[in-house]
Amino acid sequence: MRKLLMATVLFPLGLGLAGVSLAQSSTPAFQNNSSEAQRKSGNNQATAELFYMIQQLQANVRRLQGQVEEQQHQIGQLQQQSRDRYVDLDQRILELSKTVESKPAGGSATTAESGQSAESGRSAPARVYRSPGAEERESYNAIIDLIRNKKEFDTAISQLYEFIDQYPEGDLTVNAYYWLGEVYLAEPKLEQAKQAFTIVATRFNDHRKAADAVYKLGVTLDRLGEKEEAKRRMQSVVDRYPNTGAADLARKFLASA
Secondary structure, three states, X not given: OHHXXXXXXXXXXXXXXXXXXXHHHHHHHHHHHHHHHHHHHHHHHHHHHHHHHHHHHHHHHHHHHHHHHHHHHHHHHHHHHHHHHHHHHHXXXXXXXXXXXXXXXXXXXXXXXXXXXXXXXOOOOOOOOEOOOHHHHHHHHHXXXXXXXXXXXXXXXXXXXXXXXXXXXXXXXXXXXXXXXXXXXXXXXXXXXXXXXXHHHHHOOOOOOHHHHHHHHHHHHHHXXXXXXXXXXXXXXXXXXXXXXXXXXXHXXXXXX
């Protein structure tokens, strides 16, 4: 009887404890499912944001590639325009040198001008070259620095042409022609050097750089194999500019020729 009574008391108690245990065990399972869903939702959002960022980066790369290609095309056009301009100017120099050399010796003055000078008994007045401004001189000095110190000859050639175009018929313009010849001689591009020196020697024969230009023209002709013409140019330095350093160098050349 006693055992039956104890069993009657313990059985409901056991059922109650089992119910509590079952309730406790079911609660974490619900919470775990909810957390997993939240984690997956967060991962999906992060993936979507990452995909969006990748799409933006790819669009930016394509845009930058397009800009680079456009700039490369523009650079190519500018380079071609520069080469065309150089070829055109070289051709003009060559044509001018041929025209001047085809004239009779004895000066570039016309017959009427020569007659007028003879009748007046006076020589033609020396040409007055335009003096450079501060900006022009600064530009010229920068080019000389490229030549003498930095040895950036290709850049110097480009800037010399630009200088000649921008500042025509000035005192430093003649110097620019002369240095154009010097750079071409150093590269060496002898035909171009010959053309540049010829410009100074003929078109600006009363300029202070004329004597040096005629001497360097003789040096260029000698390197081109035009020996007799080189001697003639050297002799003209001695005859026309006898008291110059170029004349001294020309005498040494003639003595050793």
